[in-house]
Amino acid sequence: MEPPTQRRKTKQLSLRTKVLIGFTLLFSGVFGLAFYWFYTFTIEKTTERLYIDMRQTVVGAAKEINPEEVVQLYEQGTVYKDYLADDGIPTDPIFQKHLALFQQVNDIEPRAWLYTYVVVDESPDEFTSNVSPAFPENRPPIIDQEKLANLEEGDSLSTVFLVDLWVRYDPAKAAKFLEPIPSNKFHVETFSGNGLVDRPLYNDGFFGSWITTYLPLKNSAGETVAVLGIDFEASYVNHVKNAIRNRMLAGFLFIYLSLFILVYILSSFLTRPIVKLTSAAEQIGEGDYTYDLNTFHSGRLPDEVSTLAEVFALMVSKVKQREESLRMQVRELKVEIDEVKRKKQVQQIVGSDFFQDLQSKSNRIRAAMKKTDEQFEEEKS
Numbered sequence: 001m002e003p004p005t006q007r008r009k010t011k012q013l014s015l016r017t018k019v020l021i022g023f024t025l026l027f028s029g030v031f032g033l034a035f036y037w038f039y040t041f042t043i044e045k046t047t048e049r050l051y052i053d054m055r056q057t058v059v060g061a062a063k064e065i066n067p068e069e070v071v072q073l074y075e076q077g078t079v080y081k082d083y084l085a086d087d088g089i090p091t092d093p094i095f096q097k098h099l100a101l102f103q104q105v106n107d108i109e110p111r112a113w114l115y116t117y118v119v120v121d122e123s124p125d126e127f128t129s130n131v132s133p134a135f136p137e138n139r140p141p142i143i144d145q146e147k148l149a150n151l152e153e154g155d156s157l158s159t160v161f162l163v164d165l166w167v168r169y170d171p172a173k174a175a176k177f178l179e180p181i182p183s184n185k186f187h188v189e190t191f192s193g194n195g196l197v198d199r200p201l202y203n204d205g206f207f208g209s210w211i212t213t214y215l216p217l218k219n220s221a222g223e224t225v226a227v228l229g230i231d232f233e234a235s236y237v238n239h240v241k242n243a244i245r246n247r248m249l250a251g252f253l254f255i256y257l258s259l260f261i262l263v264y265i266l267s268s269f270l271t272r273p274i275v276k277l278t279s280a281a282e283q284i285g286e287g288d289y290t291y292d293l294n295t296f297h298s299g300r301l302p303d304e305v306s307t308l309a310e311v312f313a314l315m316v317s318k319v320k321q322r323e324e325s326l327r328m329q330v331r332e333l334k335v336e337i338d339e340v341k342r343k344k345q346v347q348q349i350v351g352s353d354f355f356q357d358l359q360s361k362s363n364r365i366r367a368a369m370k371k372t373d374e375q376f377e378e379e380k381s
Helices: 015-062 067-076 093-108 124-130 145-149 185-192 234-285 304-350 353-380
Strands: 113-120 158-164 180-182 197-203 209-218 224-233
Touching (some): 015 093, 015 197, 015 224, 015 234, 067 093, 067 113, 067 158, 067 209, 067 224, 093 113, 113 185, 124 158, 145 185, 185 197, 185 209, 197 234, 209 234, 224 234
Antiparallel strands (some): 113 158, 113 224, 158 180, 197 209, 209 224
């Protein structure tokens, strides 16, 4: 294992960065799901509110319409050139009466675009070839409930428009008097039913994109003879959806950024002691035990970092004591080793031939000197 001082340097990802990345991933998912749910829920409730407004408006308008007049307009109304105003709008009294009513409703509810239609048992091509809006002849009868109940696959029905408020504002968007189009399931369902029919956002391929509510108009015998429809333009619906989305998105982004900043600040507060403790550990790892670990202690509100610092301080104290003890033992061992070395060296010197020869010579010299001293003492005496 490599020594600590030679430990290979590797790229590290700080704890603070990990906290921020974790927050970003977690809250991005949570906020994404929450935004989707709130947006879908709000759009659903807003759409419901729009349909409620349309139902209330169309029911109120229907109270001012005599279904028998609608039938009379279909059967006898014309757009002969002598019966057209300068702007091309038919001057038929019933047509004008209904158009004025639709205008009054629009003045109260500017989103509402009203129109009437009937359903006949002919295809649009057959109706166009057989019927001239300028003359009342050859108009097929309005389909009855028995025929609707016994429709077979392949039967072709036409929805024939009568009065459309758009003729006053944009003739290109308006359904012209006695203009036929293929009947769809909503037209037929309303004509054969007894109540309101809501149609989701659609593009009809003729007049634009809308959301619609249909209301059957019944004669005195309780038979459906015509339908009153009310449209809200898709542009208005999309405008409402975009406004809701933008406001919700702004709100969610504000909350998201606020929480991100809060987590950024808290992550700094939470990781700062750990970073300092890491720095202290590196310093102590280099052998410097002078670092004051008391700075990590929180007297009033101790936490995990304080406990970790206390345990670390205790560990450092024990390591320091053990290191000092080891140093003392090393010094004692060194003295003992030096003494053994000294004795061994002396023994090597004493046991050498040179030392033995020198010791023999020394003994002979010492013996000769002793003998000389004895002779000198004898002569002296």
